[in-house]
Amino acid sequence: GDAAAHHVLVFTDISEQKRGEIALKASEARYASLFSDNNIAMLLIDPASGHIVDANKQASHYYGWEIATLCSMRIQDINTRPEESIRRCMEMANSHARQNFEFQHRLASGEIRDVEVFVGTVTIGDRNLLLSSIQDITARKRNEQTLRMLSEAVRQSPESIVITDTSGSIVYVNEAFSNNTGYTRDEALGHNPSMLHSGRTAAATFQALWETLKRGESWRGEFHNRRKDGSVFVEFAVVAPIRQPDGTVTHYVAVKEDITEKQGLAEELSNYRDHLEDLVVQRTAQLAEARTQAETANKAKSVFLANMSHEIRTPMNAIVGLAH
Numbered sequence: 001g002d003a004a005a006h007h008v009l010v011f012t013d014i015s016e017q018k019r020g021e022i023a024l025k026a027s028e029a030r031y032a033s034l035f036s037d038n039n040i041a042m043l044l045i046d047p048a049s050g051h052i053v054d055a056n057k058q059a060s061h062y063y064g065w066e067i068a069t070l071c072s073m074r075i076q077d078i079n080t081r082p083e084e085s086i087r088r089c090m091e092m093a094n095s096h097a098r099q100n101f102e103f104q105h106r107l108a109s110g111e112i113r114d115v116e117v118f119v120g121t122v123t124i125g126d127r128n129l130l131l132s133s134i135q136d137i138t139a140r141k142r143n144e145q146t147l148r149m150l151s152e153a154v155r156q157s158p159e160s161i162v163i164t165d166t167s168g169s170i171v172y173v174n175e176a177f178s179n180n181t182g183y184t185r186d187e188a189l190g191h192n193p194s195m196l197h198s199g200r201t202a203a204a205t206f207q208a209l210w211e212t213l214k215r216g217e218s219w220r221g222e223f224h225n226r227r228k229d230g231s232v233f234v235e236f237a238v239v240a241p242i243r244q245p246d247g248t249v250t251h252y253v254a255v256k257e258d259i260t261e262k263q264g265l266a267e268e269l270s271n272y273r274d275h276l277e278d279l280v281v282q283r284t285a286q287l288a289e290a291r292t293q294a295e296t297a298n299k300a301k302s303v304f305l306a307n308m309s310h311e312i313r314t315p316m317n318a319i320v321g322l323a324h
Contacts, residue, residue, distance in 0.1 A: 064108030182228030200224035
């Protein structure tokens with residue numbers, strides 16, 4: 001008879017594959033959305049050549065070039081480092097040896113900005129690329145430079161600078177403090193400035209100091225303090241509250257100048273001035289007496305000359321007459 005026809009149907013469950021494709025597309029869509037719409041400037045870079053493969057809108061806004069223009073450039077056109085240095089940085093990022101970098105990047109306007117770059121690796125298709133997130137830190141760098149400058153100015157100041165918390169415990173002293181008082185930084189930290197008290201400063205001075213500080217105002221005055229070696233010295237101090245942005249006082253800072261020598265010189269000058277005034281009075285009296293004596297002598301001389309003139313003129317008239 002006729003051979004029977006047989007049909008073989010093979011069913012393959014591709015639900016897992018479909019789920020994988022859907023997940024991949026969703027992942028790619030999320031990546032595209034996170035990349036394109038992120039408010040952080042991002043660049044996709046080929047680590048072998050440095051070519052910019054893609055850039056997001058924020059990168060275009062930050063650098064000042066259109067996305068298409070950025071994608072025709074290399075990172076070497078933006079990064080101000082030498083090309084060899086840039087290449088080494090890309091190698092380190094690609095091998096996960098390092099992910100954070102600080103660079104200076106050039107904008108379309110020609111302005112150079114300080115940036116911090118976080119670099120990660122991504123695989124798109126068969127290409128291993130670097131995803132760079134760029135954060136402008138120019139203002140932060142300037143602030144850090146200003147803080148370093150101020151810190152050095154405080155550290156090297158010839159005046160003693162002491163910072164305490166609101167309870168009066170010392171949290172910072174500069175080098176001048178140690179030089180002027182003999183106490184090291186470690187010996188001062190955690191202690192109260194009363195460690196310098198000599199007992200010669202009036203109690204009213206400290207009362208006025210704290211009343212002024214509690215009002216949130218700066219105080220100026222003098223302290224008679226004692227060094228570690230026991231010697232007493234005089235300091236002129238300006239003490240002021242340190243406020244946080246919300247107005248809260250968290251610390252007090254004292255800038256103090258040793259005026260012991262100045263006071264000694266001022267006292268010496270005062271004594272010299274008093275002595276000089278005595279000398280001037282004495283000398284003025286001497287000059288007045290000398291002037292009186294001179295005037296008396298002049299009067300006597302005038303009388304003498306008048307008398308002599310009369311005494312000589314009378315016999316001279318007789319002689320002239322006889323001669324005639």
